[in-house]
Amino acid sequence: MIAQMKKLTAVVPAKKRAGLLRGLSRLRAVQLRQPQFEDDTAEKTALRAPQVRETPEDARVFARAVEIITKHRTGKAKGGFFTPLPEVSIEEFFERRDGQYELYLEYAREIVRQDTRLRYLLAETGRLDAEIASLEPWAASAVPLQFAGTKTTKAARFTCPASVTLTALEEAAADATALAQLTEISSGEELRYLVLIAQTQVFDEAAAAIKALSCSEAHFRDTTGTASENIRILRDKKADGISEANFIASRLEYEAKHLDELRLFADISATEEALLRSENELYETEATAVVYAWYEAEYEEQIREVLVSRGAAYAFETISEEEFPEVPVKLKSGGLARPLNMVTDMYALPVYGTIDPNPLMLPFFVLFYGMMMADMAYGIIMFILGQLVLSKKKPDSGMYNFFGLMRLCGVTTFIFGVVTGSFFGDAIFKYAELLNPETTFTAFPWPTFDMLKGNNTLMVLIAAMGLGVVQIVTGMAIKFVQ
Numbered sequence: 232m233i234a235q236m237k238k239l240t241a242v243v244p245a246k247k248r249a250g251l252l253r254g255l256s257r258l259r260a261v262q263l264r265q266p267q268f269e270d271d272t273a274e275k276t277a278l279r280a281p282q283v284r285e286t287p288e289d290a291r292v293f294a295r296a297v298e299i300i301t302k303h304r305t306g307k308a309k310g311g312f313f314t315p316l317p318e319v320s321i322e323e324f325f326e327r328r329d330g331q332y333e334l335y336l337e338y339a340r341e342i343v344r345q346d347t348r349l350r351y352l353l354a355e356t357g358r359l360d361a362e363i364a365s366l367e368p369w370a371a372s373a374v375p376l377q378f379a380g381t382k383t384t385k386a387a388r389f390t391c392p393a394s395v396t397l398t399a400l401e402e403a404a405a406d407a408t409a410l411a412q413l414t415e416i417s418s419g420e421e422l423r424y425l426v427l428i429a430q431t432q433v434f435d436e437a438a439a440a441i442k443a444l445s446c447s448e449a450h451f452r453d454t455t456g457t458a459s460e461n462i463r464i465l466r467d468k469k470a471d472g473i474s475e476a477n478f479i480a481s482r483l484e485y486e487a488k489h490l491d492e493l494r495l496f497a498d499i500s501a502t503e504e505a506l507l508r509s510e511n512e513l514y515e516t517e518a519t520a521v522v523y524a525w526y527e528a529e530y531e532e533q534i535r536e537v538l539v540s541r542g543a544a545y546a547f548e549t550i551s552e553e554e555f556p557e558v559p560v561k562l563k564s565g566g567l568a569r570p571l572n573m574v575t576d577m578y579a580l581p582v583y584g585t586i587d588p589n590p591l592m593l594p595f596f597v598l599f600y601g602m603m604m605a606d607m608a609y610g611i612i613m614f615i616l617g618q619l620v621l622s623k624k625k626p627d628s629g630m631y632n633f634f635g636l637m638r639l640c641g642v643t644t645f646i647f648g649v650v651t652g653s654f655f656g657d658a659i660f661k662y663a664e665l666l667n668p669e670t671t672f673t674a675f676p677w678p679t680f681d682m683l684k685g686n687n688t689l690m691v692l693i694a695a696m697g698l699g700v701v702q703i704v705t706g707m708a709i710k711f712v713q
Contacts, residue, residue: 232564233584241524241545255524263513293336387426397425617637
């Protein structure tokens, strides 16, 4: 069925608007609406448009903390697919908000800070590795990296392609000037690492000669000491960084025991942010705030109590037919029809004032599904999986609807599988024949309907079309009655 709705208009002292919205939100039966004012009415003239107020970033902090802890948890802390979701009552939900919110908010901020530090350390480790790799070819040299020559000489380091021989490089430098010396520090598969020392007045000619052979000068700005000394310092820094990173990672892994609490406060924070956005939608006067809302009629007395406790003046109104297209729709399908909310939500909810389509759609949906699958094995698997998730994990909302519908469809799939004699198709008979070629187990011991025999395929097609016609006529009848 569709929940019966009514309209609420309430005027509350401005300082109590947050408390009023929080009290109404506990009932989960109220939705704010935007009023439609006629031009130049006294009501429109007296009210100020909603004021935009800045919302804190608490929800994003909590969400980020949950993401971080989820990423770092290991072993049993990860839980499993069938691990039940924690259950918290509405009263406890708001009590925790009032008692421990600030404490857990600071805790979430600390987790985010630790993760930021961890990511910096990991990035720094990569940078140090790259710096060490750039120095290792020069480790054999005892000359400090900052050495650039003497009063009469100039020195520089060069990298050259390994395909260019050292002899060719020395000859090129010698052809440029006799006052230059080229020394190879090390070589690899791709590069040679050289030091060029020459008289200051002829250094540029010697450098130009080896640059002509695709060599390039290596620079170590702001680096002092030998390459080996710097490598040792960098490795010590890397080791310290890895040690700190491992400590932070283990600490974040340990904090997984508080993941459920963080998720709870993430939900609380998201609720608070939604309440602040709701405040931003309220019309105001100098001293009051005006709440325009839809509400479920069955909660009228509870809503009245909240309004009176906040000192609000209020009016409850019945909804006119002209307003039906604007009224929010809440389906209250119960029992077997509830899981079909998943299908209804995928398309469009019915207009307020009409009927709940779920109980009427359910028989056709599960029958058509069972006819299409028609296999005992698949039906058993679907029913068991759906039952396990519903009983072990105790899901709510979307997941409940999905696995609840799977369980129902598993029943009809099994029934039509019995009718057609299908158990993973005919695999069970093929395996029996494979194990014993002389087996007599070639069919189930009850009459089955072979869709490929004679005109049975045509009969199935006609039956499916007939069921479809029944579904269409049912829909037309409901429309006519309305």
